[in-house]
Amino acid sequence: MNNRIRLLILKKFEKDYLNLSIGLKYNTYFELFIAIMLSAKSSDIQVNRVTKKLFLKVSNSTDILKLGLNKLKNIIRTIGLFNKKTIFIM
Structure with a gap:
């Protein structure tokens, strides 16, 4: 691939993305x-x-810690892998 083709590809990416x-x-x-x-x-x-529901209750990491593991888990329960995600967030 020469420089002219590389430049055309980069310009296409820039335009589209x-x-x-x-x-x-x-x-x-x-x-x-x-x-x-x-x-x-x-x-x-x-x-x-x-x-939308979560951010009505928390606005920073301290709020999440105050909310606690079980309440956070109940809020995000409808999302896949919520058990692991709760642990990662805590």
């Missing part, structure tokens, strides 16, 4: 971090449903 956005809804980097952790093996739609 430069302004991508993610489907996860968040307001802070903390919320984005939690949403990304929950998104493994789950759809963005399902994660957004769960985080």
